[in-house]
Amino acid sequence: MRIQRENELFFPPGSTDRAAWGAGDLLAALFVAAMVCFPCAPLTAQTSEDRADGVIEEVIVTARKRQESLQETPISITAFSSPDLEEANMIDLRDIGKFTPGMSFTSYGMGSAEAGAIFLRGIGQSDHMVTTDPGVGLYIDGVYVGRNQGAALDLLDLERVEVLRGPQGTLFGKNTIGGAVNVVSARPSGEPGGHLGATVGQEGRLNVQASAEFGIGKNVGLRASVLSRNRDGVGEQVFTGEETGDESSVSGRMQLFWAGEAAEFSLVADASRARQAAVPHSFYEFADWMVNFFGAAPCFTSASAGEYAPCAPGVETDPFDSYSLDDLATEQDLFGLSATWQWSLSEQMTFQSITAYRDMDYVGNLEFDGAPQVVVHYLESGASDQFSQELQLLGENPAGTLNWIAGLYYFTEDGYNLQDDDQFGNLDQRRSAVETSSYAAFGQATTDLSERFSLTAGLRYTEEDKDYDVVYRRLDAMGNQALNDDGQPFYLVAPTSLGDSWDAVSGTLNGKFQVSDSVMLYATYSRGFRSGGFAARPSRPSSVGVYDPEYVNMVEVGMKVQALDDRMRLNVSAYSSNYEDYQAQVNRVGDSFDTRVLNAAEAEIDGFELELTAVLSEVARVTVTAGYTDAQITRVDLDPSLEANFMEGSRLPYVSNYTFSISPRLQWPLGNGAGLLIRADYSYRDDFYGQIANSPFEWENGYGLINARIEYVDPSERWRVGLYGINLADKKYTRVRNYYPGFLGFALWNTDRREIGLEVRIDF
Secondary structure, X not given: OOOOOOOOEOOOOOOOOHHHOOHHHHHHHHHHHHHHHOOOOOOOOXXXXXXXXXXXXXXXXXXXXXXXXXXXXXXXXXXXXXXXXXXXXXXXXXXXXXXXXXXXXXXXXXXXXOOOEEEEOOEEOOOOOXXXXXXXXXXXXXXXXXXXXXXXXXXXXXXXXXXXXXXXXXXXXXXXXXXXXXXXXXXXXXXXXXXXXXXXXXXXXEEEEEEEEEEOXXXXXXXXXXXXXXXXXXXXXXXXXXXXOOEEEXXXXXXXXXXXXXXXXXXXXXXXXXXXXXXXXEEEOOOHHHHHHHOOOOOOOOOOOOOOOOOOOOOOOOOOEEOOOOOOEEEEEEEEEEEEEEEEEEOOEEEEEEEEEEEEEEEEEEEOOOXXXXXXXXXXXXXXXXXXXXXXXXXXXXXXXXXEEEXXXXXXXXXXXXXXXXXXXXXXXXXXXXXXXXXXXXXXXXXXXXXXXXXXXXEEEEEXXXXXXXXXXXXXXXXXXXXXXOOOXXXXXXXXEEEEEEEEEEEEEEEEXXXXXXXXXXXXXXXXXXXXXXXXXXXXXXXXXXXXXXXXXXXXXXXXXXXXXXXXXXXXXXEEEEEEEEEEEEEEOOEEEEEEEEEEEEEEEEEEEEEEEEEOOOOEEEEEEEEEEEEEEEXXXXXXXXXXOOOOOOEOOOOOOEEEEEEEEEEEEOOOOOEXXXXXXXXXXXXXXXOXXXXXXXXXXXXXXXXXXXXXXXXXXXXXXXXXXXXXXXXXOEEEEEEOOOOOOEEEEEOOOOEEEEEEEEXX
């Protein structure tokens, strides 16, 4: 069944920064208000015929490893179907963060736009290094993806994307303490068909997409798709003319599916290749020594050696421009292969095996000064290879009042990061490598205690081993190993090997009460954990070390309503989470370069989420989403010789107190059988900090974004043409803010500008 999307919204009672709203925000709000006052419609995954009947279709999800109706699944889920993704102008996985309450999906990863840092309910991880793990799990066709690098997946030929909020440590395992994102590929139907599509737009936008499927013999189907994305840069290196923020990538996906009488098999392969410049970034508020060195910052009027003249008073610089002379090219290659076998052992029991391999390689480029002269420049490369095997046994009793799942899981990963640092003329190279082996056993059961009340309980035991190797060495001018005054290799950190292992128990307890056919209440306790790790970037021997796992205990209550003859759907939830053994960066007192990560704090996270879809007429719908998140450090526990860059009351990074979106949608049937779609999307997130230090330099003001789409569908529904606009108010905001007190200053990694374009698609 095709999945339709449930979105969410909530207008905050008031923004703390109303005065900071600019003309772009006002334009966005007025446009959306006009659309709401006019007959309008939501984000639902239905065909034109389905949408015309004026009801909300059932949504099927697999959040509990079995197919269930969204409204009967007692956990917080947002689901996006393939039509949802297309109509909302979503290009890659980061875009779902605009329409999911309490979610932030940004990118950083050594300047690569292909990286993805996912935060849900105040929990995530922005660092891409192999020494640390994400806080929100990403799954592709049931396969865990262990790295942030490459997580900004192209939304190519998908059936749906599910966002599961809250710890998912029972069925999904480690590193899901904030939640999980489950990406499901479109399955071959066995019937011949496909489509061709092209997109042209501003800044040289040219995307080409194609897919095809057909049957092969008896009960076998093959589906393949490819997407090429190209666009000129939105930023510029002023003195070289090189562009930044361009797009140049190609991705593909193929699925082979066989269905027998009692078994089925699918083989899915996906790959992508990107060759593009770094995300536009700029540097501001240089430290005093840098201002004295350059004469002014961040504006330079000459690239000649020693001639860094200040700009004229009052001159404003473009935040998308850089004065660096460095090469800022990035590369990324991804490949994945998974095989899923499913056997029906009986009418009540099914066995499933998921075997997968994934490979990732990248090259990243970052410079942290924005100046013509190289001050701090990082060239980094890395790779990760992972293999996983999961076995599941699913069953139910003949009466259907008890269903259960039990399973075993194995995961192994081998990865490294190699950093070449050019700092003030010193060439240093750091190599960090981690080998991981993880084993788990899990089980979960749901029993109906009455016609209206059911109880779910689950446990998972995980054991994990990690081995870590690191070396940090000085290089000579030729890039070879440098020698010290004694003629010995010059090491900042001599070759060091560490290893550690952990085990953890995670689980869930859930009660569900069906008040009526249209109203369901639930309450959940869940516990999840994120794996331990190692110092990401040790600068001296004392920085090398191990930190332990962190844990989240969450209590949630919620309500799901589908009423008014399936013309209104409302899902709300409230939760409170206790965040234990928080993995935080600390320093030796008086030494800002002696940086390590320790389990140094505890935090509390409280929140509320709302999702509403309403049918206003047979052709008009609206979807609203909202989230409130309060995530703060509540306790700091450190040895007196150490100091943290945060304190009690510090807000967790990337967490906005308020997020909301509104998506009115109007689909007009035309007299000749054709259709016209008009849709607007407005999404807003409140202010947030880019780092846990909560420095004013790390603070990003709240902002709102507006997208729109007008699409014509011909009477045969074989072809369509759409005019789209992304960030129509041309809002300037940042992906990441990093502050380096007393050392450099603070850096901004900027987002894309406004884009208007045209899409054409032909189905066959």
